[in-house]
Structures are given as structure tokens and as C-alpha cells.
Amino acid sequence: MDGPVSFFFKNKEVQWHCKHVQNLTMLFYENLPHEYQNVVNPVGLEYAAFLHDIGKLEISESILNKPGKLDDEEWKIMRTHPELGVKIIESLGLFDGITDWVLYHHERIDGKGYYKLKGPDIPLASRIIAITDTYSAITMKRPYEDAKTHEEAFRIIREVAGTQLDKELVDIFTSISKTVLEKCQPCT
Ligand SMILES: [Fe+2]
DSSP, rough: OSSSGHHHOOOOHHHHHHHHHHHHHHHHHTSSOOOHHHHSSSSHHHHHHTTTTTTGGOOOHHHHTTTSSSOHHHHHHEEEEEHHHHOOOOOHHHOOOHHHHHHTTOOOOTSOOOOOGGGSSOHHHHHHHHHHHHHHHHHSOOOTTOOOOOHHHHHHHHBBTTBBBBBHHHHHHHTSOOOOHOOOOOOO
């Protein structure tokens, strides 16, 4: 099977992660103060969260499932997944307005991300997804790393608040209880 649909059958970990990030993002949205909620469309946010890694459809399985750290060349390929994702989303023609949110989901607050956007120049939706993406990635089992606990995930997320992740948003995210976050699992 070719095309975007095959994405959901191709790699079970990516599939699980995308659904996890979708659910975590909407939980996060519900916990945001109104001044944040008012400037991001929740429907678009949900689509962007679900589709944020769809560009990985174009990345080879040998890189996605490599049981070790990626080398420089493999990282270079992996880092193209946001722009590959934008191309897929544009080809679907259904999700106007979310392409930048997907494109910039690996930006860092300090400007050292994929496209060097900094602070508030990074779309709010991308800053939100960056946090849920990080939490999901840390707490899931990856080809080269075991799953970490909720506590470890919070420790790491707080450690990179203000450099990698938006500090104010991290404070809000980490105020959500462990029970609620751990219950927020993808429906499979
Ligand atoms: Fe990604």
C-alpha cells in the first residue's frame, strides 16, 4: 500500500507515538489558560499533533528502527521529516493552516532547532507539540532506549525548559497530574 495511509500500517511505534501526542496535546490544550486557548485553533492543533511526524513515512525503516544512535548522515535524513510531512499534508489539501505548526515542531526556544526560529517566533502550536512530543518520546520504548518513567520525563522536560522548550508552557504541562497524564494513552 502506498501513500499517507500506509504510514499507519508501516511503523507501529510511529503510529502509537502520533496518537499519543494527539491525545496528550488535547489534554494539554484543556489545561491551558484562556489567553493561550484563544490564539490556537483546537481542531487544527489536533490535526497538527496527529500528523506532526507523518514525514517519517518517507524515512527508511533502517533509520527509523535503528537499534542504536544515528550517525551524522542518518541524522541529516531524519531531520528532513518535518518538511517531508508538510509536502504530504499539502498534497492532501485538507489541512490549511497547520503546515507551519508541523514544520516547526523541532524548533528550540534558544534558536538552536532545525530552522533556527527563536522564542515567540516559533508558532504557539509548535511549542505546545514540542512538549507533548518530548514527553511521549521519553516515556515510550524506542529502538535504542528503554521507556523512562513519568518522573524521569518531568525531570528532563523541566531541565530543558527555557532552552529547548517554552518555560511557561512547561510549567503548565508539568502541573497536570501524573494519574491524568498516564491515563492519556492512544486508543489502539
Ligand atoms: Fe518529529
